[in-house]
Amino acid sequence: MKLAIFGKHPVPQGGFDGVMSLFEAIGFSRLGYDVSLLIAFPDSATHDAVLARLDIEDLNALPKFGGRFDIVPVYPDGRGFQEVDVLIYQSCRPEDWDTYGALCQDHAGLLTKNFPKFVPDHDFEREPSVIGQFANFDLIACALRSDLDIFRANPAFWQEHGHRLAHVPRGADPALLHAGYKTATAPIIGLDMPSGDDARAYMAYVGPIKRLRRDYPGLKVLTIGKPIPELESTAIPYGRFDRLYDRFFNLIWVYCTIDYRFSPAHLQAEIHKRDSGWGPRAVFEVQNIEAQMSGAPILGRRACMIDELYEPGVTGFNYRDQGSEPQIYRTLSRIIADMAHYRTETRKWALRHFTWESCIARWHEAIQACRRATGQLR
Known part of the structure; x- marks a missing residue:
């Protein structure tokens, strides 16, 4: 199954979106997906300047930390985008959605995004933000279980939209994060x-x-x-x-x-x-x-x-x-x-x-369930 991640790479770009994009790519590739990490550039000159600054000939020379995936440049005119079964939108920048949102929708069989926090209030009627996102994404991955529980408590809503919501927490890598260095004699x-x-x-x-x-x-x-x-x-x-x-x-x-x-x-x-x-x-x-x-x-x-x-x-x-x-x-x-x-x-x-492995496994299960519910997977 082909899966693309519209996101960043943490080495040249940094930030949380870069780290999460990387571990999404690693995790889904280990589950057998054919994964591409899509890195957006405004034009070819900017792409070439990044390669020159990093002294590499291709984005695939960037470290992949054990993952098996391709890194593909994409552009506002659609270059680089290809049809995929699943596309994860991993950007918190509104301007990225303005430029690339329609391209992501057009090239994805199923479009999904992980949200760090949706529902600020337990009064369901006062918070329509998740429902509004259904116009953009097929599957809403809630990082917090408490978000999902609020919607599950509304039977009518859950009956209609439950297959498009899932609890997918954000994780951390136990190989890179460990307690082995906490050996100082002073706190x-x-x-x-x-x-x-x-x-x-x-x-x-x-x-x-x-x-x-x-x-x-x-x-x-x-x-x-x-x-x-x-x-x-x-x-x-x-x-x-x-x-x-x-x-x-x-x-x-x-x-x-x-x-x-x-x-x-x-x-x-x-x-x-x-x-x-x-x-x-x-x-x-x-x-x-x-x-x-x-x-x-x-x-x-x-x-x-x-x-x-x-x-x-x-x-x-x-x-x-x-x-x-x-x-x-x-x-x-x-x-x-x-x-x-x-x-x-x-x-x-x-x-x-909160290992990335368990978090990505949850997302995989939610993707498969959503595809079955919508007839994409039989």
């Missing part, structure tokens, strides 16, 4: 960073970590992209995802998530949370899964944590509000004091629930 705390410059997104951790430094003089703080001056953190530069794993996730003992009320990217992601009742709560943040796969428990503000993405008290902890510095200090102290236990249990939980 290493990893902090998420907001997309903007609002220090309130991480300020709740500053006091507790300063206090912890008195208990553990060698304690280090790692952040991604930019440092936190108040904590003298070491900023790990953006770059290849596998190197970021080794320099950040595989080292940290605990991962502290930001307060999404003060992160512009989260507040503006209205496609995923259109209702004010959802407020600043997180969408499916895959870095929380990556941290747990590496054996690092997660800690965050209660309203910014999604229940199904961690096991409370085992792989994840939360605090109630910005005034909870004593609670944050106690929680971090508890994790650090018994790091070997939490590292093992957190990793085991992530392996049970």
Whole structure:
């Protein structure tokens, strides 16, 4: 069966879409699909410039991390697109859909997309966003089970549309993310960073970590992209995802998530949370899964944590509000004091629930069920 992924490759392009595109390509190729990863370019000159910058002659020279798939350039005039049985649309950029959406629809027997968060409210009638997406996609893959449960609870809707919805979580690679590097004698705390410059997104951790430094003089703080001056953190530069794993996730003992009320990217992601009742709560943040796969428990503000993405008290902890510095200090102290236990249990939980292999298997099953229901597969 031919399957194409309209997405990115994480080496020249980076970002979550690149990582997810790669593991979709790897996973479906291992299930026996004939997979092509479609990389969009505005014109041939841009494509050639990328090859020259990377010093390669063809996109297929890019690393495939054990996957067996082709990498194909595609263009707004339709060059590169071919008829496929299934096409996964892996882009969060509205301008990509404006340019390539119709081309993806025209060349796909079945078009599907994974959404990190759809339903902000349990009042079904107030949230039509999923129904609206049926005009674009044949199969909606919900990253969160709670999204699917809301629609399953509406019998009339489920009777008509249930075959076009599936629970397909986003995963992490247990081979690249592991606990083997967590051997430092002093604790290493990893902090998420907001997309903007609002220090309130991480300020709740500053006091507790300063206090912890008195208990553990060698304690280090790692952040991604930019440092936190108040904590003298070491900023790990953006770059290849596998190197970021080794320099950040595989080292940290605990991962502290930001307060999404003060992160512009989260507040503006209205496609995923259109209702004010959802407020600043997180969408499916895959870095929380990556941290747990590496054996690092997660800690965050209660309203910014999604229940199904961690096991409370085992792989994840939360605090109630910005005034909870004593609670944050106690929680971090508890994790650090018994790091070997939490590292093992957190990793085991992530392996049970969030390997890419199991996530792609769910998507495969949903694709086959949808094709049977629509007469594409007999």
